[in-house]
Amino acid sequence: MTDTANVPDHLDVVIVGAGLSGIGAAYRLQTECPGKSYAILEAREALGGTWDLFRYPGIRSDSDMFTLGYPFKPWRDAKSIADGPSILRYMVDTAAEFGIDRHIRFHTKVVSADWSSATAQWTLTLEQRDTTGTTVATTLTCNFLYACAGYYNYDRAHAPVFPGVEDFSGQVVHPQFWPNDLDYAGKRVVVIGSGATAVTLVPAMAEQAAHVTMLQRSPTWISAVPGRDKQADKIRAILPPDLAHRVIRTKNILFNIGFYQYCRRRPESARKLLTALTTRILKDEKVVAEHFTPDYNPWDQRLCAVPDADFFKAMKKGTADVVTDHIETFVPEGIRLKSGRVLEADIVVTATGLQLLAFGGIAPKVDGETVNLSDQFVWQGAMLTGVPNFAVCIGYTNASWTLRADLSSRLVCRVLNHMVRNDAAAVVPTPDGKLDERPLLDLASGYVQRSIAEFPRQGDRRPWKVRQNYVLDSVTTMRTNLDKTLVATPRSAVRPHLSAIDQ
Numbered sequence: 078m079t080d081t082a083n084v085p086d087h088l089d090v091v092i093v094g095a096g097l098s099g100i101g102a103a104y105r106l107q108t109e110c111p112g113k114s115y116a117i118l119e120a121r122e123a124l125g126g127t128w129d130l131f132r133y134p135g136i137r138s139d140s141d142m143f144t145l146g147y148p149f150k151p152w153r154d155a156k157s158i159a160d161g162p163s164i165l166r167y168m169v170d171t172a173a174e175f176g177i178d179r180h181i182r183f184h185t186k187v188v189s190a191d192w193s194s195a196t197a198q199w200t201l202t203l204e205q206r207d208t209t210g211t212t213v214a215t216t217l218t219c220n221f222l223y224a225c226a227g228y229y230n231y232d233r234a235h236a237p238v239f240p241g242v243e244d245f246s247g248q249v250v251h252p253q254f255w256p257n258d259l260d261y262a263g264k265r266v267v268v269i270g271s272g273a274t275a276v277t278l279v280p281a282m283a284e285q286a287a288h289v290t291m292l293q294r295s296p297t298w299i300s301a302v303p304g305r306d307k308q309a310d311k312i313r314a315i316l317p318p319d320l321a322h323r324v325i326r327t328k329n330i331l332f333n334i335g336f337y338q339y340c341r342r343r344p345e346s347a348r349k350l351l352t353a354l355t356t357r358i359l360k361d362e363k364v365v366a367e368h369f370t371p372d373y374n375p376w377d378q379r380l381c382a383v384p385d386a387d388f389f390k391a392m393k394k395g396t397a398d399v400v401t402d403h404i405e406t407f408v409p410e411g412i413r414l415k416s417g418r419v420l421e422a423d424i425v426v427t428a429t430g431l432q433l434l435a436f437g438g439i440a441p442k443v444d445g446e447t448v449n450l451s452d453q454f455v456w457q458g459a460m461l462t463g464v465p466n467f468a469v470c471i472g473y474t475n476a477s478w479t480l481r482a483d484l485s486s487r488l489v490c491r492v493l494n495h496m497v498r499n500d501a502a503a504v505v506p507t508p509d510g511k512l513d514e515r516p517l518l519d520l521a522s523g524y525v526q527r528s529i530a531e532f533p534r535q536g537d538r539r540p541w542k543v544r545q546n547y548v549l550d551s552v553t554t555m556r557t558n559l560d561k562t563l564v565a566t567p568r569s570a571v572r573p574h575l576s577a578i579d580q
Contacts, residue, residue, distance in 0.1 A: 088217070
């Protein structure tokens with residue numbers, strides 16, 4: 078791990094965030110722009126991002142690891158849907174194998190980023206914590222800034238205020254801040270929510286708790302998937318690891334895209350298929366109709382995957398159930414619902430969702446003026462209008478995050494090399510006409526709708542449209558004409574001794 082004192086005051090590229098995206102970005106930068114100096118700035122004390130932050134029972138991926146994993150680092154574990162600790166080990170091993178860990182500056186938070194057109198540089202104001210916990214403000218300059226911190230707030234979760242919660246005699250916890258010493262063995266648990274976190278928590282806690290109830294306001298589409306990919310096992314048995322990884326990855330990409338397109342193009346058929354699959358497991362049409370048949374169509378919101386039907390199996394065992402109702406108020410013994418029913422609980426888990434935060438909270442300034450992100454458009458899903466030499470990493474909403482993240486990192490490297498070839502000190506994407514704006518994340522999910530207005534927009538045509546199709550993106554992203562939509566500032570127009578993009 079890089080010591081703060083040994084990092085230069087100026088770098089070619091700064092990557093913000095040492096999570097899944099940041100580690101992947103560093104690998105691409107090392108291999109495709111080997112002459113560039115860089116560092117990864119990580120506000121927390123360890124790498125891993127989401128997979129180090131979340132510690133709740135059963136934490137796991139909701140995408141298969143052959144696509145969520147890196148294309149350059151084959152996933153070798155048995156399970157296709159992996160648990161959080163396995164994913165974290167995979168990331169730590171990747172960072173160590175490629176020497177990426179030596180470039181990470183921990184306890185380093187970017188609090189402001191100011192672009193200077195005169196020098197074609199970013200000045201970053203940082204907060205760094207030393208071993209005693211003391212915070213010191215420092216600065217760092219770089220030529221290119223790449224935000225790989227995701228799009229949700231690590232410090233705050235979405236926490237609605239429930240009436241009467243102060244009267245509850247039990248314990249209330251949020252999955253994002255899970256207490257290490259929480260003892261739920263033999264306890265009655267109510268999990269508020271119906272998203273991926275809730276459907277993960279319920280079967281995991283049901284193994285020890287007296288009973289777990291998932292309390293939802295309305296149903297979510299939930300689908301059972303194999304925890305282990307048997308076809309992948311057969312492929313890995315006969316092919317070398319790297320080739321097997323590519324074949325399995327391609328197979329899963331095509332299947333996931335195909336299923337997504339099926340849901341979007343034939344929603345009624347998809348509804349019948351998903352309800353039939355759930356009914357086959359639970360063998361109770363009434364329960365499926367009441368608790369697992371949403372009003373919205375599949376993939377209007379992200380589909381929840383449950384490996385090996387563990388969520389449904391907990392229900393069949395009687396250790397878990399689902400209640401669809403609204404909360405009237407908390408009471409000392411639990412939660413009273415609008416129907417009048419009281420759910421008795423010793424522990425209430427508020428799996429009420431994430432709070433979005435654009436690009437790790439970085440509010441970029443250009444020549445001292447704060448950029449209003451919601452006024453900007455995203456180019457190729459990676460760079461922003463009005464902000465030179467700045468890129469963001471945003472994954473897919475309908476497929477594995479890493480698929481889009483890796484494409485964005487490769488694109489950033491292509492832009493950096495393009496700048497060197499053209500002796501450019503800076504580039505900024507600029508549309509060649511008016512764009513019809515659309516939300517950046519096209520999902521009806523509550524956590525998206527609450528904050529999406531604060532994010533940049535996407536346009537109505539390429540390269541300003543953020544598509545949810547890896548096959549199309551993989552063909553077009555690296556072939557786009559950079560000269561057509563990137564406006565360059567020549568090196569001769571800036572102070573030459575301060576700009577080092579080609580060093």
